[in-house]
Amino acid sequence: MTVPIFRKINIVVYKPGKSNLSKNKEVIKLSANESALGISPRVKKIL
Numbered sequence: 001m002t003v004p005i006f007r008k009i010n011i012v013v014y015k016p017g018k019s020n021l022s023k024n025k026e027v028i029k030l031s032a033n034e035s036a037l038g039i040s041p042r043v044k045k046i047l
Helices: 041-046
Strands: none
Touching: none
């Protein structure tokens, strides 16, 4: 088994509920359904 190598990366801090999208666009908020594994194949098939 390999040991993960940790390193510092420059990323923007996640702010829950914040959106940079225009208020005039239709937005579907998925924060309650987010997963670190990504979307399932069944959802990908629908989208």
